[in-house]
Amino acid sequence: MRCLKCRAPAQVEVRRHRSAFCARCYPDWFRAQVQRAVDHDRMFHRDERVLVAVSGGKDSLALWHALTRLGYQADGMYIRLGIADYSRRSQAKAEAFADKHGLRLHQVDLEEGQGFTVPDLRDARSGKPCAACGTVKRYHFNKVAADLGYPVVATGHNLDDEAATLFGNVVHWQTDFLGRQGPVLESTHPRLVRKVKPLYRLAERDTAAYAIVERIDYILEECPMAKGAKSLLYKDMLNTLEEQQPGAKQRFLLGFLDGGRKAVSADREPVVLRECASCGQPTTAEVCAYCRLAERGRRKAAAMAARYTQA
Amino acid sequence: MRCLKCRAPAQVEVRRHRSAFCARCYPDWFRAQVQRAVDHDRMFHRDERVLVAVSGGKDSLALWHALTRLGYQADGMYIRLGIADYSRRSQAKAEAFADKHGLRLHQVDLEEGQGFTVPDLRDARSGKPCAACGTVKRYHFNKVAADLGYPVVATGHNLDDEAATLFGNVVHWQTDFLGRQGPVLESTHPRLVRKVKPLYRLAERDTAAYAIVERIDYILEECPMAKGAKSLLYKDMLNTLEEQQPGAKQRFLLGFLDGGRKAVSADREPVVLRECASCGQPTTAEVCAYCRLAERGRRKAAAMAARYTQA
Numbered sequence: 001m002r003c004l005k006c007r008a009p010a011q012v013e014v015r016r017h018r019s020a021f022c023a024r025c026y027p028d029w030f031r032a033q034v035q036r037a038v039d040h041d042r043m044f045h046r047d048e049r050v051l052v053a054v055s056g057g058k059d060s061l062a063l064w065h066a067l068t069r070l071g072y073q074a075d076g077m078y079i080r081l082g083i084a085d086y087s088r089r090s091q092a093k094a095e096a097f098a099d100k101h102g103l104r105l106h107q108v109d110l111e112e113g114q115g116f117t118v119p120d121l122r123d124a125r126s127g128k129p130c131a132a133c134g135t136v137k138r139y140h141f142n143k144v145a146a147d148l149g150y151p152v153v154a155t156g157h158n159l160d161d162e163a164a165t166l167f168g169n170v171v172h173w174q175t176d177f178l179g180r181q182g183p184v185l186e187s188t189h190p191r192l193v194r195k196v197k198p199l200y201r202l203a204e205r206d207t208a209a210y211a212i213v214e215r216i217d218y219i220l221e222e223c224p225m226a227k228g229a230k231s232l233l234y235k236d237m238l239n240t241l242e243e244q245q246p247g248a249k250q251r252f253l254l255g256f257l258d259g260g261r262k263a264v265s266a267d268r269e270p271v272v273l274r275e276c277a278s279c280g281q282p283t284t285a286e287v288c289a290y291c292r293l294a295e296r297g298r299r300k301a302a303a304m305a306a307r308y309t310q311a
Numbered sequence: 312m313r314c315l316k317c318r319a320p321a322q323v324e325v326r327r328h329r330s331a332f333c334a335r336c337y338p339d340w341f342r343a344q345v346q347r348a349v350d351h352d353r354m355f356h357r358d359e360r361v362l363v364a365v366s367g368g369k370d371s372l373a374l375w376h377a378l379t380r381l382g383y384q385a386d387g388m389y390i391r392l393g394i395a396d397y398s399r400r401s402q403a404k405a406e407a408f409a410d411k412h413g414l415r416l417h418q419v420d421l422e423e424g425q426g427f428t429v430p431d432l433r434d435a436r437s438g439k440p441c442a443a444c445g446t447v448k449r450y451h452f453n454k455v456a457a458d459l460g461y462p463v464v465a466t467g468h469n470l471d472d473e474a475a476t477l478f479g480n481v482v483h484w485q486t487d488f489l490g491r492q493g494p495v496l497e498s499t500h501p502r503l504v505r506k507v508k509p510l511y512r513l514a515e516r517d518t519a520a521y522a523i524v525e526r527i528d529y530i531l532e533e534c535p536m537a538k539g540a541k542s543l544l545y546k547d548m549l550n551t552l553e554e555q556q557p558g559a560k561q562r563f564l565l566g567f568l569d570g571g572r573k574a575v576s577a578d579r580e581p582v583v584l585r586e587c588a589s590c591g592q593p594t595t596a597e598v599c600a601y602c603r604l605a606e607r608g609r610r611k612a613a614a615m616a617a618r619y620t621q622a
Contacts, residue, residue, distance in 0.1 A: 173566035
């Protein structure tokens with residue numbers, strides 16, 4: 001196989017596009033895909049400061065790298081989730097990346113600032129904190145962006161992530177979630193900033209290849225709390241489908257965005273937002289989901305601390 | 312494990328219902344499920360004659376058996392598709408079942424009556440006649456029912472079939488098909504009889520168990536033309552999901568029927584039917600899909616015959 005651009009021997013194949021690239025041309029193709037998504041879905045303008053949600057993994061660092069190279073004013077934000085060694089290692093990767101490229105990285109520390117960590121949020125039934133962790137991350141990324149005047153938060157969700165989420169929502173017919181799923185979530189309140197996913201047309205292996213070619217040092221291991229998560233099962237199933245029908249994953253997601261979503265969300269009612277009685281952030285409930293979780297987390301953390309004090 | 316009804320040692324497990332039955336009680340449970348579907352979805356009344364689409368496989372024979380035992384006036388109909396030995400063996404099973412139980416079996420012979428067989432309908436791209444075969448079967452089941460005054464055609468589609476079809480339609484976001492998928496397709500024209508699927512809440516393994524317990528002699532082999540069909544891939548994927556999340560397949564299908572379908576079909580326009588210029592049956596086109604397929608099949612059959620005549 002030869003590079004689509006320069007005809008040199010190809011090193012990275014993008015099967016669903018029936019394309020291949022050499023290591024010199026591949027990053028340009030990757031960034032062009034990011035640019036295309038930003039423009040196609042009107043994610044942000046050149047004069048808007050973007051806050052990139054950084055985990056230390058390949059997707060978020062590849063996104064930050066690509067946006068910076070494309071000339072956007074992209075700062076990073078890392079949340080210290082307190083998942084033991086995994087959090088320490090991923091924080092080190094995020095900080096090293098920011099240092100190397102001279103970029104600004106905001107940080108929030110859950111334990112110090114909020115009095116709990118993600119392992120305190122384990123669900124009683126599933127034993128997993130993944131859903132709660134999602135709420136925590138969305139809350140702080142949004143709050144920091146709103147506090148510091150960033151109009152938009154960009155996350156590293158890729159095609160595989162989005163297809164797996166869509167798959168889970170379809171399998172359980174979560175029509176509410178289906179109506180809201182997409183690469184852009186517009187701001188509907190002065191304190192809810194726009195959320196965008198510039199990598200939604202790029203597969204997991206595309207971002208891995210970008211990280212390798214651009215020598216981005218990222219944390220390889222998956223979050224230890226996510227083991228056995230449903231999203232991983234859905235990804236496996238979609239990979240089986242993709243093997244038999246190359247491009248199926250992308251058609252599934254883009255077909256939804258182009259047509260299915262409109263059909264599903266036809267008669268959704270607009271959501272009414274008010275201020276959380278506890279923290280003042282916008283919510284549909286009296287006390288927002290984050291404050292309820294945080295309260296539970298603090299109680300759990302306090303109980304654990306008390307147990308060790310007594311012992 | 313013990314039988315849910317009589318506490319004897321259980322022989323058939325229905326995991327998604329967390330139930331198990333002995334071989335004496337199982338058929339009653341199975342038929343109660345069929346009755347429940349017939350009533351719940353208002354498929355037909357006791358005084359309506361039902362035409363059962365019979366393939367000779369476990370599902371259609373189990374359906375015919377159960378409906379007869381439940382006291383319905385159910386006649387069978389078999390279409391000779393001309394798929395070599397497979398068709399001959401399945402025809403023999405259907406005829407033997409009708410003989411054994413003293414039931415009436417109508418038959419249509421494609422080759423004799425229409426001048427082509429299903430293998431003449433292979434798709435140029437996929438090499439498979441499956442989609443065309445579906446059109447052929449729907450056409451003749453409907454036509455014979457309308458000609459002979461049956462108000463309803465019942466097919467043996469089970470939970471696995473329906474979930475796989477739904478899955479395929481979702482993965483490709485066939486919103487038109489999605490809006491029409493369901494256990495009952497009402498008559499919208501005097502010559503379009505109602506179509507119902509009384510087994511849609513019963514899994515493939517439930518009907519297999521019923522056939523074994525009731526000593527129904529059915530054709531075990533799958534249609535040789537279906538090898539590699541997409542529906543089999545979707546069934547495999549859904550079985551993977553079911554293994555991890557028992558009941559997921561049923562929740563996927565019933566969740567769609569209960570909520571998802573309404574959301575998807577919200578603004579579908581009503582279909583305008585007219586008479587096919589060639590055969591007079593109701594259609595949305597000038598010449599119906601069946602007549603176009605049959606024309607192609609006849610040409611193919613004639614070309615094959617000519618080749619052997621010349622040789």
